[in-house]
Amino acid sequence: MDLATTLLSRWPYVFTIVLLLIGLYGMMVKQNMMKKLFGMNIFQTAIILFFIVHAYKTGASVPILDEALGGDPATYVNPIPHGLMLTAIVVSVATTGVALALLIRIYRAYGTIDESELLAHLRDEDGA
Amino acid sequence: MTTPMPESALPILVTVLLLFGALATVAAGLVRRRLAWPIAFTTLVLVLADALVLLATVVRGGPVRHTLGGWAAPIGIEFVVDALGAFVVVVIAAVAVAVGVYAREAVRRENPDQEVAFHGMLLTMLLGLTGMVLTGDLFNLYVFYEISSLAGYALLAVGDRKAPVAAFRYLILGTTGASFYLLGVGFLYLLTGSLNMADVARLMPGLVGNPALPVALALMIVGVGLKMAMFPLHGWQPDAYTYASSTTTALIAPIMTKVSAFVLLRLIFFVFGVDLVTRLLPAGWIIAWLSAAGIVVTSVMAIAQRDVKRMLAYSSVAQLGYIGLGIGLANPWALTGAVLHILNHATMKCCLFLVTGSVALHARRTSVAQYAGLGRAMPWTFASFTLAALAMVGLPPTNGFFSKWYLLLGTLRAESFGLAAIVVASSLLTAVYFFRLLERIYTAPATGADLPRGDASLTLLAPTIVLGVAVLALGLGNAWIVTQVLQPSLPGATRLPGM
């Protein structure tokens, strides 16, 4: 009973954890490298969500200074995590870009983006 | 409260030089390809000079800081540099200069089409790595971490056609690690409201008992441990190092994982504090025994390898285990050994990978069997190799011996004869794969048709020899480094008696 209410009252965090696990599942279990990439993206998004969620204050406004609301911090959502996550999003985008570029290279060289097939190719070429 | 830390522009100069150096390299290279290397190399030399001045300043006058943009900490981001940090930056810069000399010919011969991008990425990666060491802000560290990682993925993908596969796998794992670290930062921010390392450290004692704290610690350790290739999170490393180009491996192997180890040290000793860490988790012993297991397992795997680069890659994981072991034991001797090994392993491994690169370029040989009889054909190269190999085994008076000496004293101080035995036994395992290779190099008849005539060219050879000599010099002079540079900057409780 207690556990259920605790989880329900903190449902955004629960959701974050669910996303994290989905992302991990994708990265670890899926053999297709594109799907791994998706998993990674979901994983990163989950973390971004985590930060944003705990920046939230009930009834508060966006973290942009508004003349009408004045300078009281309690009326604004915490701006720092938002700023941090803007950076994190940029990082995520850049990483995805690099990953996609790598996938294109791999596909051109081997004709597949399945991890187990690729590893087999690698071991073959090593033994040669 | 002690006197406030003096401000200095030297730390940020490192970042600025590398940033603008990278941009200038790419810009100039697009105009004229041959301009890329000179600009990149000049940047590296300037960075080394700056790092040395920074080290001298800090050793003499104590830690310095630089607040970015004039925004005061703890809200603003600041760079905080003590002797330990300056020391690591010097190691990074020195290795980079050595590899820089080597890169001139190596990159032109191995990957001529990507030369410009390569040098640009090199500088970017160094930007990230030095930033990780210099910064005093937890999130800023994440940013630099990812900068170095992204550049690293790009660099590792330049090689033969197997390289992108290894790089992609590293990308997935590395990003996971970085994300774990970021999550840990998020937890800490939740708990303390601050991102500044010193500030968080100050607030830390008041948080004891909060269940979120050990989670934060664990997340950050795993996150950094992945990039550090701490056993058993090391799986990405052997493939990545083996398939990458020789320059990349020679640069990344000595320094990337060391910087992560340094970050781990910072987190455990400066942000959380050793006492707190031991109270929250038996983290010290976990790290120490995982490292010890890693040393043994990867040393055994190294013995089984037929490709020299792969053998050295497994060896690198083992050597990093020593650093992890020292950090985990957390007593003055062990820490001294761990930090000293950052320098020592960097010189040894860089030398070894430069040799494998030279041999691949000059003699077109890569496997243990093919190295037979090359000792006569490339005498200077292999003389340096021999010195570095003896250092890896830990024979005095090379520098490798002394890191092991301090680590051994550390295990004895912690009264762990098991760990002491592992440190000692690992030397034997290392001896097996190195002496076997040395015997083949010098006494077996040469295989294959085309033996190289004469040794490798000067730009390939010079850094190799310098590092080989450094291995001896740093060994004989290690006490000076320990007493003048390292000891003053380790936290009070972890200083050697009488310092």
Next chain:
Amino acid sequence: MSVDPSVETSVRPLLAILASLLAVPLIVASDRRPNLRETWSLLAAFVKAAIVLSMLPAVLAGQTLVCPLWQLSPGVALELRVDTLGLVFAMVSSTLWVLTSFYSIGYVRGAGEKKQTRYFASFALSLSATIGIAFSANLLTFLVFFEMLTVATYPLVLHKETAEARRGARMYLAYTLPAGLALLLAVAITWSLTGTLEFVPGGFVSTAHGSPELLTALFVLFLIGVGVKAGIMPVHAWLPAAMVAPTPVSALLHAVAVVKAGVFGVLRVTGFVFGPGLLSELGLDTALAWAAGATVLLASLLALAQDNLKRRLAYSTVGHLSYIVLGAALLNVWSWTGAILHLVFHATMKITLFFCAGAIYVRTHKEKVSELAGIGRQMPITMAAFAVGSLGLAGVPGVNGFVSKWNLLSGTALGGEHLLLGVLALSGVLNAAYFFPIVHTAFFKRSDAFPSYGEASPLMLVPLVITALASLVLGVAPDLGVHAWALALRTASLVTGGPLP
């Protein structure tokens, strides 16, 4: 800090080490000009011996020469110290190196060996390490040079590069590297327990530093560390296997440098680290004495069974090294004097025998004892020298071996160890049993195997005559020349606290 007037700072210990160290790059650079290259070796040998001998007057007068270098680890310095024991070892190695250098040149050219530059360079490096071991002031310095010796001698064992040589070299490493690690562990534990590593006559470790079990374990680690090089059984097996090396290597290294470094280490550990008091308190002296005694007998018996001449000499060396260990373990003035004297005298005798074996090989390519019938008629001088060496090792009066043995026997008597006295006596008989027949066969058996060979070149012949003569002269006047007797006695009394008679 009070200034001890008997301690004098001098740069000569360092110069002695540097003499051959600096020769190494010169030798390598003279690869294409053999005569120049050999000149460097000879020059280095002469200079080194001269520097070492120049320190004799001061040490005899009671001084200790120190040469502190720099810190090697916080609290421990790389430091050289010339005391009576160190000087004895250094004098033996450096003077015999002069002779071995000439001999080497003759052998290597006579046998047509390849890779001579590597050979001479490794030799020079090995001698630097040996002198470094002799002059180490503390355990860490000792460890550094001890390991350097392993690395420097490896190429020499490997020299011929045949499959057998590679096996021998691998075995050499398989024994010496773990031993080095045991020594490293022992030194690290000593530092952790006591906070100091300086050699002190009479020892510096005491029961206050740890439990008897811990100290015993520490002693065992030390013994493994130095005992491998000292050929104590059961970790002796590398020594016969290393006979695959060229004979000058076997002669100098296995009569003088490597194995004597091992027993020197045993002497340092028993006399200057643990000390007689602690060892007898823990009962370790008895254990060591029995291990040594067993080695003496077993090695002598095994020597009888060897047909390969050098292997027979190798087992003989194993036995005689344990004479020294036995002397150390008995912990009294006479046994220590005998032990140190045997370090010197065994060197001269054994090197004579190895020189002879090498001369025979170069001239006839014969390696087996069974093939040596009648060779005495073709190489009379060589075999006469061999006879002298054999007599001395068997303990016959007139040769220096008798003097050291007499002291050792006195030591056993003084310690009331009559069983060990019997072991030493029996060993003498066994020595005779495995050496005298060789001489007899060489001179008195007829054979058509050697129509006419004649002696080896003067480069090889003269050194072996000199060492044989030295053995004879020292047999009559043991204190002559380098004052081995006086130095040994002084060391023994310093260590055991016994009176100087």
